[in-house]
Amino acid sequence: MTAAIEVRGLRRVFRVRQGLFAPPRQVVAVDGVSFAVPAGSVLGVVGESGCGKSTLARLILGLLPPTEGEVLVDGRRLSEMDRRARARLIQPVFQDPFASLNPRRRVKDIVAMPLVAQGSVPAAEAARRVAEMLERVGLSQEQGERFPAQLSGGQRQRVAIARALVLRPRIVVCDEPTSALDVSVQAQILNLLAELRRDLGLTYLFISHNLAVVEHVASEVAVMYLGRIVERNESEALFRAPAHPYTRALLASVLTPEPGLGVPDVGLGDTLPDPANIPPGCRFHPRCPQAFGRCPAEAPAAWPAAGGGFAECHLLDPAAPGAAPREALRQEA
Amino acid sequence: MSLLEVRGLRVTFGGRTAAVRGASLSVEKGETHCLVGESGCGKSVTALAVMNLLARGARREAEALSFAGQDLRHLSDREMSRLRGDRMAMIFQEPMTSLNPAYTIGSQMTEVLRRHRGAPRARAAERAAELLARVGITAPGMRLGQYPHQLSGGLRQRVMIAMALMCDPELLVADEPTTALDVTVQAQILRLLAGLQRDLGLGILLITHDLGIVARVADRVSVMYAGEVVESAPTAQLFAAPRHPYTRGLLRCVPVPGKVRRDEPLGSIPGVVPRIPPGFRGCAFRDRCPHAAPACAEAVPRQEAGPGHEFLCTLPPDWALRERAA
Numbered sequence: 109m110t111a112a113i114e115v116r117g118l119r120r121v122f123r124v125r126q127g128l129f130a131p132p133r134q135v136v137a138v139d140g141v142s143f144a145v146p147a148g149s150v151l152g153v154v155g156e157s158g159c160g161k162s163t164l165a166r167l168i169l170g171l172l173p174p175t176e177g178e179v180l181v182d183g184r185r186l187s188e189m190d191r192r193a194r195a196r197l198i199q200p201v202f203q204d205p206f207a208s209l210n211p212r213r214r215v216k217d218i219v220a221m222p223l224v225a226q227g228s229v230p231a232a233e234a235a236r237r238v239a240e241m242l243e244r245v246g247l248s249q250e251q252g253e254r255f256p257a258q259l260s261g262g263q264r265q266r267v268a269i270a271r272a273l274v275l276r277p278r279i280v281v282c283d284e285p286t287s288a289l290d291v292s293v294q295a296q297i298l299n300l301l302a303e304l305r306r307d308l309g310l311t312y313l314f315i316s317h318n319l320a321v322v323e324h325v326a327s328e329v330a331v332m333y334l335g336r337i338v339e340r341n342e343s344e345a346l347f348r349a350p351a352h353p354y355t356r357a358l359l360a361s362v363l364t365p366e367p368g369l370g371v372p373d374v375g376l377g378d379t380l381p382d383p384a385n386i387p388p389g390c391r392f393h394p395r396c397p398q399a400f401g402r403c404p405a406e407a408p409a410a411w412p413a414a415g416g417g418f419a420e421c422h423l424l425d426p427a428a429p430g431a432a433p434r435e436a437l438r439q440e441a
Numbered sequence: 442m443s444l445l446e447v448r449g450l451r452v453t454f455g456g457r458t459a460a461v462r463g464a465s466l467s468v469e470k471g472e473t474h475c476l477v478g479e480s481g482c483g484k485s486v487t488a489l490a491v492m493n494l495l496a497r498g499a500r501r502e503a504e505a506l507s508f509a510g511q512d513l514r515h516l517s518d519r520e521m522s523r524l525r526g527d528r529m530a531m532i533f534q535e536p537m538t539s540l541n542p543a544y545t546i547g548s549q550m551t552e553v554l555r556r557h558r559g560a561p562r563a564r565a566a567e568r569a570a571e572l573l574a575r576v577g578i579t580a581p582g583m584r585l586g587q588y589p590h591q592l593s594g595g596l597r598q599r600v601m602i603a604m605a606l607m608c609d610p611e612l613l614v615a616d617e618p619t620t621a622l623d624v625t626v627q628a629q630i631l632r633l634l635a636g637l638q639r640d641l642g643l644g645i646l647l648i649t650h651d652l653g654i655v656a657r658v659a660d661r662v663s664v665m666y667a668g669e670v671v672e673s674a675p676t677a678q679l680f681a682a683p684r685h686p687y688t689r690g691l692l693r694c695v696p697v698p699g700k701v702r703r704d705e706p707l708g709s710i711p712g713v714v715p716r717i718p719p720g721f722r723g724c725a726f727r728d729r730c731p732h733a734a735p736a737c738a739e740a741v742p743r744q745e746a747g748p749g750h751e752f753l754c755t756l757p758p759d760w761a762l763r764e765r766a767a
Contacts, residue, residue, distance in 0.1 A: 156623040260713045261480075290479035290650065295694035295709035302706065317624065320653075324696040324707065347698055361628040363653030364697050367676045371631040371657050380593050380626075 110183035111144035112279050112311035113151075113168060113198075118142065118177035120163055124384065135384045137163040139335035141177075145328075147278070150305070150312040152326025152343065154319055154358065158383050160335040161315045165283045168313060170194050182278060192226055199272035203284035205264035209256040216242070216252035219270045226275070241270045245300060262293035266300070273304065281313045286321065298325060319362045323347050328417075331355045334381050334391045338420045345415025352419040354392050390422065398423060442510050443467040444612055444644040445491065445529075449504030452483070452490050452668075456500075459719045460486040462668035466646075468612065473638065473645040475655045475676075478665035479691075481714050484648045487665070488614050491646070492531050493521045509611060527557040530605035534617040536597035540589040546573075546600055547585030553607040565607075572603040576633055595626035602633065609641070616648045631658055652695050656680055661749070664688045667717050667725035674750035684744075684752040684761065686730045724754070732756055 120138040137160040145151045153161045166172040168179055170186050179186040181198050189197075199222075202208045209218055216238050223234040242252050245266040256264055265285065272280055282301065286294040302325065305312060316322050322329055323343060330340040331352065339352040350356045361374045375397040387394050393403035402422050411424035445468040452461040461483040468474045476484045490501050493513065506513045508529060513521070525531070533539045541549060550572075551565035560568070566585065573581035576599040589597055598618060605613055615634070619627035635658060638645055649655060655662055656676065663673040664685065672685040683689045693708025712729040724730070727737040736755045743751055746758040757763075 156625060262713065291652070291694045292479060292691060292710040293713075295696075295707040296711075298696070299706040299709060319624070320696045320698055323698045357625060361624040362698065363624075363628070363631075363651070363657050365652040365656040365680065365692065365695055366697075367656040367659075367680045369657060371628055371635060373632060374625050374628050376625050376629075380595065 110147075111180070112147040112149075112182060113143075113145040113313060114180040114183075115144070115168065116142050116178050116180070118164070118167060118179065119175050120160075120167055120172065121175045133384050136335050136386060137383060138167060138174075139386075141335075141337055143330060143337065143340065145311055145313065147311050148305075148309055149327045150314050150325055152322035152329040153313065153315045153332060154317065154322050154329060155332035156317065156358075156381065158334075158381060159332040160383070161332050162283055164332070165200070165281050165313065165315055169198060169200050169281055195222055195225065195277075196275050197277055198279040198281065199275065199277040201265075201268050201272050201280060201282045201285045203287050205261065205268045205288070206256065208268060209264060211256055213255070214252070215247070215254055215256065215259070215267050218256070218267060219252070219274055222271060222275045237274055238270075241274045244273070244304070245270045260293070261289050262296055265289060265293075265297050269297075269300065269304070273308070276308070277310075279311045279313070281315075283315045284317065285314075287316065287318065294321070301325070319358060320364065331358065334383055334386050336391065336420065338392065339413070339417065341413055341417025341419075342415045345413070345417060349414055351411075351413035351417075351424060352392075352421050353396050353398050353423070355419070357395075357397075390420070444470045444472075444509055445646065446505055446507045447487070447491060447503065448506070449502075450487060450490060450506065451500075451502045452486050452495065453500045453719060454496075455498055456719065459717050459721070460499075460668055461490065462717065462721075464663075464665065464668065464670045466663045466670060466673065468644045468646050470611070470644050471638065471642045472660045473635075473647055473658055474661045474663065475659035476646065476648045476663050476665060477650065477652065477655050479650060479714060482665040483668040484665050485616055488531070488616050488646065488648050492525055492529065492614060493518075494525075494531075523557070526553050526605075526610075527608045528610055529612040529614065530608070530610040531614040531616070532598075532601045532605050532618050534620050536594070536601045536621075537589060539601060540597060542589055544588075545585065546587055546589065546592075550585070550600070550604050550607060553604060557608050568607065569603070572606050573600070575606075575637075576600075576603045577629070578603070594622055595630065598622060598626075598630055599633070602630075602637075606637070606641075610643070612644045612646065614646045614648075617650070618647070619654070620649070620651070627654075634658070652692065664691070667714060669725065669753060671726070671754070672750075672752040674747070674752075678747060678750050682746070682750075682761070684746045684750070684756075684758060685726075685754050686732050686756070687726045688752075689761075690729075732760075 118138055118141040122135045123132040124135050125132050155161050167174050220234050220238045223229045247266050286297050314325055326343045329343050329346045330337045333354050339355045350359055357374045357376050360372045376395045379394045389404040389406050390408050393399040408420045408422045410418040410420050413419050448465045450461050450464045453459050464487055478484045489495050550569040554560045554565040570581040573584055578584055578599055619630050659676045662676050662679045663670045666687050672688045690710040710729055717725055723738040724741045727733040741753050743753050744758050
């Protein structure tokens with residue numbers, strides 16, 4: 109079966125000018141990323157700001173050309189498709205529904221835009237599909253006549269979802285779709301996305317900094333750090349037995365609503381990741397509480413983790429002297 | 442005597458929008474009181490009203506508003522600004538907008554002490570460096586000479602906290618101090634605040650929308666909805682036995698790893714937060730409430746559900762127990 113999204117050796121470099129006379133610096137936002145997302149599943153991508161998760165989303169949507177590597181959507185090369193064909197296959201839902209909706213257009217016209225851009229859908233057919241889509245995402249016909257400013261944040265995000273789905277794409281890239289919303293509204297939108305995926309057989313790439321949300325929606329999770337996927341695994345295995353020290357730190361910093369537990373010490377220190385200045389060897393070693401001699405010297409290979417995934421960490425190398433007990437691997441054995 | 446006592450606080454903007462409608466809360470010395478609610482519920486306006494930092498055109502009324510026994514209602518702007526930054530300090534969500542980009546960290550930090558205490562420049566700089574080290578910033582001497590844009594978001598928020606501590610305040614009002622930060626940095630900043638509170642006996646009024654933060658740092662919680670405190674309780678009590686239907690709905694909305702199965706719908710509250718016109722009567726939540734009854738359109742009683750546990754609802758205090766039994 110062909111994967112809905114397949115990414116091979118993806119790399120994207122930005123040149124950033126520091127000052128008028130300073131030479132431009134290179135920022136490697138995405139560095140050697142490969143994965144495949146089976147049709148009908150949800151790949152969650154997590155990581156801190158600046159880890160390259162939004163750049164990855166833009167590369168997969170074809171909004172940015174990769175420096176190296178390629179993106180295949182539904183088995184076809186993204187770079188060989190024209191914009192209309194791409195739009196019929198893959199659509200985005202972004203974080204801020206206010207910034208991504210034209211304030212001067214009515215909701216029904218915003219949702220109709222992708223159909224109009226295709227140029228081949230008759231007006232009556234387009235109007236029918238817009239009405240059907242609005243109803244599908246829980247908006248009334250009357251709300252379709254309004255302007256984005258007259259809607260609440262949650263309703264605006266419903267508009268963005270309706271616009272993404274009106275061409276009946278196979279794949280939706282959701283980049284922080286609920287981060288700007290209140291919790292009660294976030295729950296409504298997450299439930300809607302889950303329902304639409306089931307009913308329409310969609311595949312999601314779901315990007316979020318909120319691990320609790322990702323745990324709830326994703327079937328598989330990729331953890332990004334400074335442009336690389338440092339751990340990827342089936343969602344349940346990753347949350348039960350995180351193999352990479354960075355994943356463990358991320359999970360430890362999630363504050364669940366359980367009183368009496370206090371605020372955990374994540375043990376990452378004060379050094380912050382800088383994508384313009386990626387450390388040699390393992391890129392996480394300056395913040396890693398378990399770093400040892402080999403970490404600054406040599407980039408770690410992808411070692412298998414329990415549950416069928418992998419983690420890029422020297423601690424998982426069975427031959428590494430002094431490596432910590434590998435509970436994750438033992439469980440599988 | 443409470444460190445901060447707010448009773449029956451009302452804030453209106455231009456007579457058309459009632460942002461805060463009779464909110465009451467108190468902060469004790471050495472206590473963290475979390476004010477939690479969704480956007481537009483009036484939690485930030487409450488904080489600004491306490492600090493007397495409301496925008497022009499806002500009207501503030503209160504039955505009581507006192508800090509360490511001192512009535513804040515009739516203080517002049519001058520007297521209030523003497524208190525602000527000195528005995529009561531505030532930190533905001535986005536440190537970049539509250540730090541002046543044109544001045545160094547050092548000059549902004551020392552200004553506080555020079556202005557309130559008339560401290561000499563050298564002593565103020567010494568104190569600033571000491572506090573930067575206290576909030577976990579390495580090489581504080583170097584940081585003092587830097588500008589805000591040269592620091593990361595987490596560092597800027599640490600600088601804001603250090604600056605708020607310059608005059609040894611008794612009360613710290615923190616409005617969403619970690620919302621703009623990554624989760625890993627958020628945990629570090631919250632640990633820092635907890636440590637400072639323990640060491641300095643600070644009273645903290647923490648405003649947040651995040652129930653995870655509330656559970657982990659608060660001693661007491663007040664839940665705000667549409668300008669009213671609808672429920673207030675000690676933290677453990679609020680999470681174990683919430684009484685107000687809004688609090689209960691809110692708690693069910695939060696995805697908790699391991700609690701709700703994947704693909705099972707999360708609880709959610711239908712509808713949106715209403716806009717409340719002045720003169721509104723009854724419960725503001727009634728349009729979204731699964732238990733709404735005709736009585737909810739009349740005056741709603743404030744009821745006691747246990748020691749220090751109050752809620753604003755027409756349902757009897759033991760309704761949840763009875764519902765479970767039925």
